[in-house]
Amino acid sequence: MSMKKNYVVETIRKAQMLELLNRGKRVDERALDQHREITVQTGVIQKANGSAIVTLGDSQVLAGVKIATGAPFPDTPDKGLLVVNAEILPLASPYAEPGPPSEEAIELARVVDRGIRESEMVDLHKLCIVEGKTVYTVFVDVNIMNVDGNLFDATSYAVVCALRTAKMKKYAIENDKVVMKDEETPVPVEKTPVSVTLARFGDKLVVDPNGEEEGAMDMRITITTDDDGNVCASQKGEASTITPAQVLEAADTSIRIGREIRAQLVEATKS
Amino acid sequence: MPMVQRKQVIPGDVIATGNHRYGSYIEKRGDEYVALRIGLAEVGPDGVKLNPLTGPYLPRAEDQVIGKVVDINGFGWVVDINSCFDGFLPASFVFGREFSPATHDLSSKFKVGDVIGARIESFDRSRDPQLSIRGEGYGKFPEGEIIKMSPTKVPRLIGRRGAMVNFISERTGCDVKVGQNGVVVIVGPPEGMAKATAVVKMIDQGTHGADLMGKVEEYLGGSSVAGA
16 A cells, blocks of 8 residues: 555645635635634643643644653753644544654644744743752643644644643742642743744635645745734745745734634633 | 335344345354444345445445546556545556556656546455546546545435436536545536535435435526526
């Protein structure tokens, strides 16, 4: 049996897609700047400090947060650790294989990590316990449970929701030793970054491409914005190019759509 | 005419006992014939049969299928036929006996992503099904709308001796090509295509009992594009 590498979109289907786009429509009847329905479930893993299952259309992502203590990096002695890791489960898609994280999964984790980090969502200074010695380490592990395009945004929302609801143990310093207490405190979340991915087809940009659209798009751009509408991270993918005007258009759309999504994520993770 | 008994079964149900010939999705345990799928079981003079209500497409020789080219290698095209098996269309079936990988460019005939109609030449489960495009109506579909439906609903879309599919074609003015594997390609005027697509989806989703034809007729109503 031959190995399937990627989803191949039928030529006639692609032609139909482009034809529809020229009339301002999409194959799944969404508007160009409309994202698929987002659902959020938090606290799904009891043993994790925080967790969330997010669905974006048929894409489904599970994020879990584990918070422990450890030594800081030597160059940032006063900051806690925050690491995002992603894996695509073999059951999630016919094209996913078991084994170490694929290139796509690594890019996914890095793009999501960058959005969280550069927006300064979590105040890493507040995760410092003893400078240079002990800090909180926050590991966010993401499992992709179903793939139907735009994993960047689905994963980002799952990580944001898991972090917003995560609780960590309080600590006390007794005889120069860090002792963890039973009481819990929320992770110091300052902002809610929202990532919005757009796919380019010719001169059209569409928000939140589904699996089929991802198979046919020319390129994609992921832009993460914070509560104040600042762009804090972005990533371009696929071989094709994008014009400066389109980048600005993408940023504007991302800020606008991001606002709606942020409101929903905040609402879903209210304590 | 001998009576054919039909009944709905779920996996594990005993369809019949005794000595019969039996088809796919049925297992013989002792002298009991046990259903392996949800479906409609038939006990008739030809033996015990089970038409599953759900399930993937399992290739059979002589089936007409519609697939998409997903890969090209030196000897032919790998075709996704909406099944757990990939179809393989050998280049020698297309270019003839004198085919040589050195002189023939396979992608000049079919490219990755092309949708083709083909016939299953042979399939024995030990190898991927082999396809052929020899004959009328096979080969690349240059345009049209592609719809995937449940392969088990294909007989309903085709209807008795093609009655249903002909009716839809006639009323919508579209050419409706149906692959046994549940892939449908519709070509025709835009408004007809939208209607035909909706009908195909309706048949796919529906658990309509009798008189599916009546429902389709009602849906397509007097708004015949072909002026029928």
